Amino acid sequence: MSNTPEIVIVGSLAIDNISTPHRKCGNLIGGSATYASLAAAKFSSVGVVGVVGDDKAGKKIISSLKNNRIDTKGIEIRRGKTFLWEGRYLSNMNERRTIFLDLGVFAQFKPEIPQNYHKPQILFLANIDPSLQKDVVRKVKAQFYCLDTMDHWIINKKKHILDILPLMDILIVNDGEANLLSEETSLLRAGKFLLSKGAGAVLIKKGEHGSFLLYEKKIFIFPAYPLGFSCDPTGAGDSFAGAFLGYLSHQGFRKENFPRALVYATAVASFCVENFGISRLVELKRIDIERRVKELLKLTQVD
């Protein structure tokens, strides 16, 4: 008796120790798949593919996802330690440094796809090794494919990313990644290059400066929600992507829904940074999101 989740998300599950110029906070549930799935689950049904260790941290992550109505059958529990990441944000809160990293069981991650995940509406390949992403694309027959990546993989495995790009309905990256992947300094040219390489759409996240969507001959640009204080930017990009796809899954994965999906993504990501780790995301209700979406539309209303 297993329902197919509308969205399958493959990515990292981790424990984060985070320090900012204002505070430190340790033993936080994190990882790209965690943030993306918590955000997507505000709108649609989600299953996660990932790996945790057989330690307390692993149990904590799985139970937290389950408590948020996320299907965890795709999470493998491997003998060993759960992925641990320690990061520090610099004074501008945009730049961050990795202070310590223990991949643990994530180093041997080989995504296993449960039977009920084989034909979802959306497959979201959150940030992991592009060779694994390639492998998952072969195994899962989704209606729509979406891809994220990071600078490390662009530098070391660019060919693999470009190989699967033509299969992707949307590529979701941040500005630095778009520039690095395209070798262009202008985001407009970067986006156009990535479209020319086969992506159906390119969504570029610019953090506090908003986001930028290119598809067919269209462009949509939207600013970020203005925050007086960002507590912890970790997971903002992943929750942005998760909310974007969750909204599309719920409303229909159609290009005319892209702009509004991006407004919802902007709203959810703005909540994410208001507290450490996933805490704000977990307590977030649909009514809070709707309220912020309304506010965002008002902030950008010309007449």
Added chain:
Amino acid sequence: MSNTPEIVIVGSLAIDNISTPHRKCGNLIGGSATYASLAAAKFSSVGVVGVVGDDKAGKKIISSLKNNRIDTKGIEIRRGKTFLWEGRYLSNMNERRTIFLDLGVFAQFKPEIPQNYHKPQILFLANIDPSLQKDVVRKVKAQFYCLDTMDHWIINKKKHILDILPLMDILIVNDGEANLLSEETSLLRAGKFLLSKGAGAVLIKKGEHGSFLLYEKKIFIFPAYPLGFSCDPTGAGDSFAGAFLGYLSHQGFRKENFPRALVYATAVASFCVENFGISRLVELKRIDIERRVKELLKLTQVD
């Protein structure tokens, strides 16, 4: 027989030598008052208060402004050299260095206000020494006052800026200046601080990331026009401010017109950077601006 210009702009008139990673271009007409007045004159009547030398450069600046139907009676021709600035843009085209600077006659600039400039609709104090700005505010009885400044004056004459802030209907600064003036890292908090110090509205320019307007309890945020290539960013901020005020002068200086004025400002500034110096601004027609405004509204249209 002198008509009062709707907008009086006080600022610098200069010759610029500019180098970018792509090209060099010298002997360009520049200065904050030049860019601002050329942009404002697309919408309204403009008079300039400034100083040039009795050299070829000074003649060239005055004749260029006159050719663009700008009242130059407020420009003093002083014995000596016209202000010369040499700047270099770094590879990201955002950061710039001053390579050489000769203030020339600008060092002794004492704004003299012609009789017909005494009661304009708008007085725009473009970037000059805040002590001079203070002096001009006393001499000119405008309906509306607007202020720009720069990091140099914020560091050295912050008190003077804060002194005249309560007289200002709009403060127009870039993000770095807003942060410096308010000692806040978040632009939202910076804007709120500057409102609390008496400015009627605060317009923060973020270059390629768009702009941000705070007034009363309202916020309006608008992205920049996406450009594949920026030839020369010099004057983008000044032409942004000039177009913003020009549009308001034409349509009525009312808060409900602020958001649309900002879209026009965004459009004009995006043209400014398409070529070196004032060349693109000079050839610009109202129909070009209207076309880009339409495009901008489409780029940011959610449904």
